[in-house]
Amino acid sequence: MQDTNKRVYISTYGCQMNVNDTERMFSLLEMANYSPVATPEQADLIIINACSIREKPVHKVYSEVGTFRLLKERNPQLRIGVGGCVGQQEKENLLKWSPLIDFVFGTDSIDLLPSLVEKAYEDNAGKIVEAKFQHRSPYHIETMVRKPGVATFVNITKGCDNFCTFCVVPYTRGREKSRPLSHVMEDVKRLIQRGIKEITLLGQNVNSYESECGADFSDLLERLALETPLERIRFTTSHPKDFNQKLANVMFRNQPKVCEYIHLPFQSGSTRILERMNRGYTREEYIEKIAMIRATIPNVVLSTDIIVGFPGETEEEFLETISMVQTIGFETIFAFKYSPRPFTKAAKFTDQIDEVVKDERLARLFKAYDVVAQEMVKRYDGQILDILVEDYDEKRGNLHGRSSQNKNVYFIGDKSLVGQTVQVKITKAFPATFRGELVTHDFVTAGAVTTGLMAQEMEISGLENSL
Ligand code: 5AD
Ligand code: SF4
Numbered sequence: 001m002q003d004t005n006k007r008v009y010i011s012t013y014g015c016q017m018n019v020n021d022t023e024r025m026f027s028l029l030e031m032a033n034y035s036p037v038a039t040p041e042q043a044d045l046i047i048i049n050a051c052s053i054r055e056k057p058v059h060k061v062y063s064e065v066g067t068f069r070l071l072k073e074r075n076p077q078l079r080i081g082v083g084g085c086v087g088q089q090e091k092e093n094l095l096k097w098s099p100l101i102d103f104v105f106g107t108d109s110i111d112l113l114p115s116l117v118e119k120a121y122e123d124n125a126g127k128i129v130e131a132k133f134q135h136r137s138p139y140h141i142e143t144m145v146r147k148p149g150v151a152t153f154v155n156i157t158k159g160c161d162n163f164c165t166f167c168v169v170p171y172t173r174g175r176e177k178s179r180p181l182s183h184v185m186e187d188v189k190r191l192i193q194r195g196i197k198e199i200t201l202l203g204q205n206v207n208s209y210e211s212e213c214g215a216d217f218s219d220l221l222e223r224l225a226l227e228t229p230l231e232r233i234r235f236t237t238s239h240p241k242d243f244n245q246k247l248a249n250v251m252f253r254n255q256p257k258v259c260e261y262i263h264l265p266f267q268s269g270s271t272r273i274l275e276r277m278n279r280g281y282t283r284e285e286y287i288e289k290i291a292m293i294r295a296t297i298p299n300v301v302l303s304t305d306i307i308v309g310f311p312g313e314t315e316e317e318f319l320e321t322i323s324m325v326q327t328i329g330f331e332t333i334f335a336f337k338y339s340p341r342p343f344t345k346a347a348k349f350t351d352q353i354d355e356v357v358k359d360e361r362l363a364r365l366f367k368a369y370d371v372v373a374q375e376m377v378k379r380y381d382g383q384i385l386d387i388l389v390e391d392y393d394e395k396r397g398n399l400h401g402r403s404s405q406n407k408n409v410y411f412i413g414d415k416s417l418v419g420q421t422v423q424v425k426i427t428k429a430f431p432a433t434f435r436g437e438l439v440t441h442d443f444v445t446a447g448a449v450t451t452g453l454m455a456q457e458m459e460i461s462g463l464e465n466s467l
């Protein structure tokens with residue numbers, strides 16, 4: 001067993017799946033008598049849990065580890081570990097790169113963390129790398145969140161078998177596995193007992209979920225909607241090739257419990273590039289899929305992921321991406337410059353695009369999106385939306401919650417409303433966040449929204465999407 005009263009600091013970068021993994025790490029380490037601390041200076045154990053989907057987070061890990069040099073000199077008992085997708089991807093390289101790192105662990109080794117840490121503290125422990133995939137073991141994890149709050153994420157699949165040629169996920173998260181439906185149901189019921197009102201089902205490709213009992217994703221969604229008292233159910237990420245009519249029907253049938261929001265990455269508007277990306281659909285098929293979804297769920301709100309500057313992308317092909325944004329009407333886009341990732345096919349393509357061209361295309365894409373987004377959000381001005389209140393900001397006196405369409409709404413109200421669904425009239429709709437006024441309670445302070453909100457909006461619109 002570990003000594004009592006040790007302190008752990010975990011630094012997390014990347015997608016929601018990484019955030020969930022960090023919660024799992026904290027929970028497991030708490031059972032081994034580690035308490036979480038807010039700064040690395042206070043810690044006996046530092047863990048960096050980082051995503052590697054795009055290049056920057058890898059660099060961040062390297063530079064963050066460097067900042068711990070002084071701490072390690074001052075406290076030889078300090079242990080530093082690197083986990084998550086970066087651990088899985090880099091393995092021994094991390095140890096070669098920095099003597100400050102004591103242990104490295106992969107995405108399938110999180111449950112081994114307490115024993116790895118114990119080993120790392122043994123005399124003459126040496127460096128440790130634990131990054132094997134557990135291909136054969138079933139995916140039986142229970143959601144571990146320390147303070148579940150009002151809304152939480154529930155993993156239903158892990159890994160991915162799609163092998164899009166740009167994407168490192170199949171190599172960092174391994175083969176796709178689904179949790180049994182009965183386990184997910186039990187897990188969600190436990191979370192509800194802890195106060196959860198909303199869940200987001202999480203996986204790299206939730207639409208290809210398949211329980212060992214034969215249930216598919218639509219079946220899971222419907223069972224959760226019909227058999228639990230959840231107020232809201234969301235899911236991410238969907239893959240266009242697997243999003244079918246049955247799922248759209250289930251979403252529509254179970255509104256408003258199942259939210260009217262779909263994140264459906266299209267990545268490129270050019271069929272030739274989509275083929276090179278190995279996405280499994282053409283431009284036309286994506287457009288048809290959106291038409292099917294809209295015909296079934298008339299009020300649906302859409303968001304997407306886009307990559308610009310994929311190898312070989314011509315100016316004309318890039319313009320096809322812009323035209324998708326202009327014609328489909330995504331309310332939110334998450335757009336990235338293509339970044340070559342280790343092990344992936346596209347990294348070896350010889351027609352890589354110049355960084356300057358990628359920068360310029362990304363800027364043009366955002367500019368085109370901005371025009372569309374400003375126009376699209378206008379319809380929300382003056383609308384009354386049902387907001388499930390998630391948190392209260394003591395400093396600003398603001399409540400924050402989301403609408404069914406996944407809009408972040410900030411408004412003045414009492415802390416006691418956290419966890420309730422209230423009606424809010426939208427007074428200002430920005431593309432990423434809305435301001436509003438409570439309409440269902442007496443203590444509305446009309447117009448009393450602080451200027452601090454603007455700052456929040458800037459921060460939030462700069463957030464990157466999660467897988
Ligand atoms: N380069 C740039 N963007 C990428 N994404 C995934 N891999 C890469 C890469 N190599 C983007 C995709 C995906 C989102 C989560 O990240 O758009 O949908
Ligand atoms: Fe899988 Fe999504 Fe990566 Fe494609 S982009 S390989 S679907 S995780």
